[in-house]
Amino acid sequence: MEALELARWQFGITTVYHFIFVPLTLGLSVLVAILQSFYYRTGDIHYKRLTKYFGKLFVIIFTLGIVTGIVQEFQFGMNWSEYSRFVGDIFGIPLAIEALMAFFIESTFLGLWIFGWNRLPKAVHLACIWLVAIASNLSAVWILMANSWMQVPVGYEIVGGRAELADFVAILLNERLLVQMPHTILAGFITGGLFVLGMSAWMMIRKQQTEIFLKSAKIALVFTAVASILTATTGHDQAQDTVQTQPMKMAAMEGLWDTEEPASFSLFALIDQEERTSMREVRLPYMLSVLAHNNLTSEVRGMNELQAEMEEKHGPGDYIPPVAIVYWSFRIMVGLGFLFIIISIRGLWLWWRGTLEQHTRFQKATIIMMFLAFVANTAGWIVAEMGRQPWVVYELLLTADGVSPSVFESSIWITMIGFTIVYGILAVAAFYLVYYYGKQGAPEEQEGVETNLHTY
Amino acid sequence: MDLQTIWFILIAVLFIGYFFLEGFDFGVGILMPFVSRDEVDRRVTLNTIGPFWDANEVWLITAGGAMFAAFPHWYATMFSGFYLPLFLILLALIVRAVGFEFRSKLKERWWRVTADQFVFWGSAVPAFLWGVALTNIVMGLPIGDDMNFTGTLAALLNPYALLGGLVSLIMFTLHGALFLSLRTTGEMKERVEKVARAMWAPAGLVLLLFAALGYRHTVLFEELGLIPGTLPMITIVAFIAAFVFMQIYRFGWAFAATGATIVFGTIVAFQGLYPVVMPSSLSEDFHLTVYNASSSDLTLTIMSFVALIFVPIILAYQGWSYWVFRQRVTRDAIPRD
Numbered sequence: 001m002e003a004l005e006l007a008r009w010q011f012g013i014t015t016v017y018h019f020i021f022v023p024l025t026l027g028l029s030v031l032v033a034i035l036q037s038f039y040y041r042t043g044d045i046h047y048k049r050l051t052k053y054f055g056k057l058f059v060i061i062f063t064l065g066i067v068t069g070i071v072q073e074f075q076f077g078m079n080w081s082e083y084s085r086f087v088g089d090i091f092g093i094p095l096a097i098e099a100l101m102a103f104f105i106e107s108t109f110l111g112l113w114i115f116g117w118n119r120l121p122k123a124v125h126l127a128c129i130w131l132v133a134i135a136s137n138l139s140a141v142w143i144l145m146a147n148s149w150m151q152v153p154v155g156y157e158i159v160g161g162r163a164e165l166a167d168f169v170a171i172l173l174n175e176r177l178l179v180q181m182p183h184t185i186l187a188g189f190i191t192g193g194l195f196v197l198g199m200s201a202w203m204m205i206r207k208q209q210t211e212i213f214l215k216s217a218k219i220a221l222v223f224t225a226v227a228s229i230l231t232a233t234t235g236h237d238q239a240q241d242t243v244q245t246q247p248m249k250m251a252a253m254e255g256l257w258d259t260e261e262p263a264s265f266s267l268f269a270l271i272d273q274e275e276r277t278s279m280r281e282v283r284l285p286y287m288l289s290v291l292a293h294n295n296l297t298s299e300v301r302g303m304n305e306l307q308a309e310m311e312e313k314h315g316p317g318d319y320i321p322p323v324a325i326v327y328w329s330f331r332i333m334v335g336l337g338f339l340f341i342i343i344s345i346r347g348l349w350l351w352w353r354g355t356l357e358q359h360t361r362f363q364k365a366t367i368i369m370m371f372l373a374f375v376a377n378t379a380g381w382i383v384a385e386m387g388r389q390p391w392v393v394y395e396l397l398l399t400a401d402g403v404s405p406s407v408f409e410s411s412i413w414i415t416m417i418g419f420t421i422v423y424g425i426l427a428v429a430a431f432y433l434v435y436y437y438g439k440q441g442a443p444e445e446q447e448g449v450e451t452n453l454h455t456y
Numbered sequence: 457m458d459l460q461t462i463w464f465i466l467i468a469v470l471f472i473g474y475f476f477l478e479g480f481d482f483g484v485g486i487l488m489p490f491v492s493r494d495e496v497d498r499r500v501t502l503n504t505i506g507p508f509w510d511a512n513e514v515w516l517i518t519a520g521g522a523m524f525a526a527f528p529h530w531y532a533t534m535f536s537g538f539y540l541p542l543f544l545i546l547l548a549l550i551v552r553a554v555g556f557e558f559r560s561k562l563k564e565r566w567w568r569v570t571a572d573q574f575v576f577w578g579s580a581v582p583a584f585l586w587g588v589a590l591t592n593i594v595m596g597l598p599i600g601d602d603m604n605f606t607g608t609l610a611a612l613l614n615p616y617a618l619l620g621g622l623v624s625l626i627m628f629t630l631h632g633a634l635f636l637s638l639r640t641t642g643e644m645k646e647r648v649e650k651v652a653r654a655m656w657a658p659a660g661l662v663l664l665l666f667a668a669l670g671y672r673h674t675v676l677f678e679e680l681g682l683i684p685g686t687l688p689m690i691t692i693v694a695f696i697a698a699f700v701f702m703q704i705y706r707f708g709w710a711f712a713a714t715g716a717t718i719v720f721g722t723i724v725a726f727q728g729l730y731p732v733v734m735p736s737s738l739s740e741d742f743h744l745t746v747y748n749a750s751s752s753d754l755t756l757t758i759m760s761f762v763a764l765i766f767v768p769i770i771l772a773y774q775g776w777s778y779w780v781f782r783q784r785v786t787r788d789a790i791p792r793d
Binding site: 059063067068069070071073076077081084085087088089090092093095096097099100103104107108109110111114115116119159162165166168404406407411414415418419422426429433454455456 | 502513514524526540549550557605766770791
């Protein structure tokens with residue numbers, strides 16, 4: 001493999017891994033804050049026990065989010081120095097603001113929250129976890145601003161071969177950001193919601209502290225139901241924006257080789273990238289026109305036409321992303337998204353009927369959903385990033401031109417193997433700890449006696 | 457003062473803050489196996505930095521982000537040039553954080569011994585490598601006309617740079633010992649104070665050697681001349697003051713003095729570099745300076761406003777967290793298990 005491919009594999013491995021933990025912390029931080037708010041308002045000790053239970057699991061997961069996040073910030077410069085030189089003027093701003101505005105708050109107030117149970121007044125202590133939750137989600141806003149700019153570059157001008165900032169407000173209000181940010185954060189809320197629901201269901205199946213975990217299950221159900229419906233609607237907005245701003249990605253998501261008017265939606269296809277055709281297709285007539293443009297007649301452009309157009313604009317080259325991966329990832333994400341809506345509405349129905357705590361089959365299903373949320377997140381991220389290839393900054397910089405020229409292949413092998421091994425070990429350790437502490441159930445708590453979340 | 461200079465100073469401030477703050481928690485991690493008599497002691501040492509280490513590390517993340525935004529070429533050249541050392545630093549920071557957070561989660565002995573190794577190596581390796589990296593920058597690196605590093609790993613591991621690594625390692629450890637004396641009680645406090653006092657002379661020797669050889673190895677001291685000038689003098693005085701304060705049992709002041717040594721030592725390095733940020737050993741024409749490595753004025757202006765608003769707020773709440781946890785960590789505070 002060449003340095004470019006190695007660097008891409010490394011970025012893919014480290015980013016997908018990082019993105020296992022981050023969405024979960026986005027949702028889980030908010031849910032822990034909600035649980036503690038319930039305790040603060042009602043004084044019901046069950047909510048305090050739930051706060052401690054999910055708080056412990058949150059800190060385990062959050063730790064992995066932090067440590068893999070540092071790698072993310074460093075590897076732009078390490079593996080992608082030419083990319084960094086090209087985009088630094090613009091891309092660096094949200095990264096620096098993310099650290100100043102979000103990371104400092106998260107780290108300081110998480111420390112205060114973990115170790116401050118017996119030091120801080122109750123209201124101040126509650127404010128600490130809310131600040132952690134808000135800052136976690138704020139950090140998502142800033143990093144997605146950076147990513148949105150890679151998808152749809154705005155507010156720049158090319159000066160001396162670099163993208164220089166021309167209009168900061170345009171970057172703040174990038175329309176891609178306005179659809180991608182809510183979609184991604186809400187997906188994080190689903191992930192957190194399904195985690196709390198799945199863990200609560202696990203406890204109820206084991207007939208352990210059913211009374212306590214029924215409360216967290218109900219909160220998680222409402223949370224997940226709202227988040228999953230909004231994720232679908234914002235996802236639809238994002239797809240419609242993609243039709244306009246990244247038609248090639250859209251065509252790859254649909255496996256659409258030739259322009260159609262009206263366009264049909266593909267349910268199944270075997271994609272042959274080399275021959276540029278799809279076989280054994282099952283298509284729903286008109287549906288893609290409806291999804292892309294909200295009517296029955298509009299045209300959706302295919303990859304062949306877009307490839308010709310890009311060649312004209314940017315010179316010879318292959319501008320078609322890996323279609324099969326993008327096509328199937330998109331279908332997995334959307335399919336799972338609908339499944340999450342169905343399962344959370346089914347849960348609300350069972351709650352209404354008063355059978356939530358006895359319905360073992362539903363409880364088992366939620367445990368599976370808890371894991372599938374990660375599959376959906378990864379698939380979504382793959383659609384966004386692989387669908388942009390061969391560009392790293394859409395239509396401005398090719399991925400191949402972003403790689404570090406001074407780094408040897410052997411060095412990348414070392415770091416890739418090193419990160420993969422360490423990340424693998426950490427995944428096993430974290431999974432075991434979540435299992436171990438999950439199984440123990442909510443810790444005993446007494447009214448009026450405050451102990452820290454943990455002591456090192 | 458132009459925007460580029462302001463941002464050079466701000467990035468220096470972020471690294472200085474990082475070295476001062478994470479300096480002592482590296483020191484605590486390095487000393488943990490040596491000053492602890494038993495399991496409770498080990499947990500006491502770790503809990504002295506429990507609520508702080510993560511926020512201390514954010515100073516580095518912010519420095520990285522600010523370099524990326526304000527001086528993209530500096531960020532790109534340095535991070536791709538120091539590829540393998542930074543990889544080691546990253547691995548160290550990963551296992552260190554995991555060591556802290558996961559250690560007390562399970563009772564098995566092998567688990568805790570492994571976590572102890574993570575904490576020790578995770579602290580010692582970056583404490584050493586930051587010194588190596590900074591010394592290399594001050595010495596100049598083989599940077600070509602395309603701003604890219606053209607050397608190899610072996611070039612980075614030259615004897616003088618390794619000595620620089622020893623300086624940061626020993627200074628952070630001393631700084632950490634003094635921090636521990638402020639945060640612990642009883643026998644533990646006495647032990648770390650003994651360690652701090654024993655470490656002063658060797659640390660002084662390494663520092664002296666580093667400074668003396670600096671005249672031969674770096675451009676920094678050529679510019680200074682034989683009489684070092686105000687900032688290096690403050691560094692030296694601060695270091696000597698640390699000794700004096702330890703003799704009269706003022707360990708709080710001694711901690712401030714080692715802190716000042718680290719702060720002013722870092723200032724000397726940055727001030728000596730300015731306006732260059734990455735000197736090239738190949739040709740003066742290939743130096744990265746605050747001007748040819750910087751972002752556009754618009755980016756720097758926007759970032760200036762952001763920094764102006766957020767840095768004071770950060771200092772306020774981070775300071776407050778140190779105030780909340782000002783009580784010393786006692787053996788009784790550690791739960792029995």
